[in-house]
Amino acid sequence: MKPRDFLGMKEFNVLCEGNNLDREISVPYCCDLLSVAMANMPAGAAWVTVMANVNTLAVATLTDAACIILAGGVSLDELGQKKVTEQGITVFKTELPIFEAALLVHKHLNG
Amino acid sequence: MSDVVTLRYDVIPGDFIKAGEASSDVKKKLMDIGISPDVIRKTAIAMYEGEINMVIHSLGGYAEISIYPNEITILLVDNGPGIDNVEQAMSAGFTTAPDDIRELGFGAGMGFPNMKKYTDEMIVESQPGIGTRVMMKVNI
Ligand SMILES: Nc1ncnc2c1ncn2[C@@H]1O[C@H](COP(=O)(O)OP(=O)(O)O)[C@@H](O)[C@H]1O
Numbered sequence A: 001m002k003p004r005d006f007l008g009m010k011e012f013n014v015l016c017e018g019n020n021l022d023r024e025i026s027v028p029y030c031c032d033l034l035s036v037a038m039a040n041m042p043a044g045a046a047w048v049t050v051m052a053n054v055n056t057l058a059v060a061t062l063t064d065a066a067c068i069i070l071a072g073g074v075s076l077d078e079l080g081q082k083k084v085t086e087q088g089i090t091v092f093k094t095e096l097p098i099f100e101a102a103l104l105v106h107k108h109l110n111g
Numbered sequence B: 001m002s003d004v005v006t007l008r009y010d011v012i013p014g015d016f017i018k019a020g021e022a023s024s025d026v027k028k029k030l031m032d033i034g035i036s037p038d039v040i041r042k043t044a045i046a047m048y049e050g051e052i053n054m055v056i057h058s059l060g061g062y063a064e065i066s067i068y069p070n071e072i073t074i075l076l077v078d079n080g081p082g083i084d085n086v087e088q089a090m091s092a093g094f095t096t097a098p099d100d101i102r103e104l105g106f107g108a109g110m111g112f113p114n115m116k117k118y119t120d121e122m123i124v125e126s127q128p129g130i131g132t133r134v135m136m137k138v139n140i
């Protein structure tokens, strides 16, 4: 499964297509503590979080995440939107809570 | 020695954006010279955690990354206030980060443990009132 597949799903809205639409997703990963995410998030993750600040964006880049999924109706502010566009980070948002969003990704990943 | 590439970035207290840009820039440069994704990830995360510590806890300083044929070194030097008890600071979960920093997603006391986890060598030297110096090495 690739971030591109989210484009056709009603639960997800794309905030930035970025450079990773065709990157293979390894796993959904949930965590809002940035150091914990840096410790444990595998490369290629679809990172589901409600933490939508510039530090989240940096962590997604550095950990080599496939995409960010902002859950629970959270969105990017103007600066965040500018950053993800500049840096080509692939970002979606969803009204679903974190667990449901990750579960949906998990279901699609595992057939 | 002509093979050595050195990159240097200023780290400014409170400036999270600049810190993220510096480690993203290192990531990009390492990709350009064909370093493996695993080594890039380790280097970028270790550097970012170190920079974030300087952004949150220090009066500022610089980060210097040197790329040798067989290893990458990350040197972080700040101008104080230093750390009273380095051993305690390095233990998992220890933090002096205030609430507003925790609201940003940092301050879980896992910065030093992460730096240790992702590097092959780490030395922390600190003198209260003078500053902190963190030297890390990632084997290529
Ligand atoms: N450059 C620094 N200058 C002064 N104190 C520091 C520095 N880096 C780390 N510390 C101290 O070490 C503690 C632990 O750091 P770390 O493991 O990164 O966790 P955190 O940053 O989440 O608190 C910090 O809370 C702080 O008290």
Ligand SMILES: [Mg+2]
Pocket (backbone or CB within 6 Å): B049, B052, B053, B107, B110, B111, B112
């Ligand atoms: Mg820290």
